[in-house]
Structure formats: structure tokens, C-alpha cells
């Protein structure tokens with residue numbers, strides 16, 4: 856399922872009680888408030904579901920900018936992309952999910968001292984370790 860389809864599904868779920876809007880009726884250019892009639896409570900619920908579904912954090916100031924379904928999809932794509940690059944070590948290329956080389960080298964998984972910097976390669980200040 857694409858990000859857009861998942862977003863539509865989540866919006867559809869908000870309407871489960873009244874069942875007036877199906878995912879297939881939702882288009883990217885629909886506005887959340889006017890076309891879909893989501894109120895501020897629905898928005899909070901939607902954001903919670905989105906954060907759950909995509910394992911991301913959406914900041915309030917970003918939510919304030921949400922106008923259309925497309926805005927939501929764009930935002931999630933952007934956050935996911937950032938998350939991917941944040942979690943790849945720029946030196947050794949290890950990721951949160953595959954850190955096996957670091958574990959072999961130091962007998963423990965590394966943690967992230969800063970975006971793109973794992974603890975095996977960088978010190979607490981984000982400086983490259985001399986021995987790496």
C-alpha cells in the first residue's frame with residue numbers, strides 16, 4: 856500500500872461511525888476541513904494514527920500547515936526520507952536495523968550520538984573517533 860493509500864485508509868477510519876466517506880472517494884486535493892469535514896479532534900486522532908502507522912513524529916507546527924490530503928502525504932514522505940538518512944551512519948553505514956559490524960567490533964550495538972553518527976564512529980560531541 857502506498858503512503859497515499861494508507862493516509863486515505865486512516866481518514867476513512869475516522870469516519871467509520873458515520874460511514875459516509877470511503878477511501879476510494881477521497882482524492883489528494885480534498886481539504887481536510889472543508890471537503891472532508893474533519894474537526895480539530897479528528898485531526899488529533901488522525902495525527903496519532905499516522906504516527907502509529909508510519910512510526911514517525913509529526914510536530915504540531917507541521918500539523919497546522921495541513922490543508923489537503925496531499926499535504927499530509929507530502930509531509931509523511933518527507934519525514935520518512937529524513938528518518939532514513941538520519942539513521943544511516945555516515946562513516947560506517949550501519950543502520951538502526953543492521954548494526955552487526957559494530958556489534959562484532961565492540962560487542963554491543965551502537966547508539967546514535969547525532970543524526971548520521973553512530974557511537975562506534977563518533978564521540979559524544981559528534982566528532983570522529985581517532986581509532987575508527
Ligand SMILES: [Zn+2]
Nearest residue numbers: 944947973976
Ligand atoms: Zn558508524
Ligand SMILES: [Zn+2]
Nearest residue numbers: 949954957965
Ligand atoms: Zn552501528
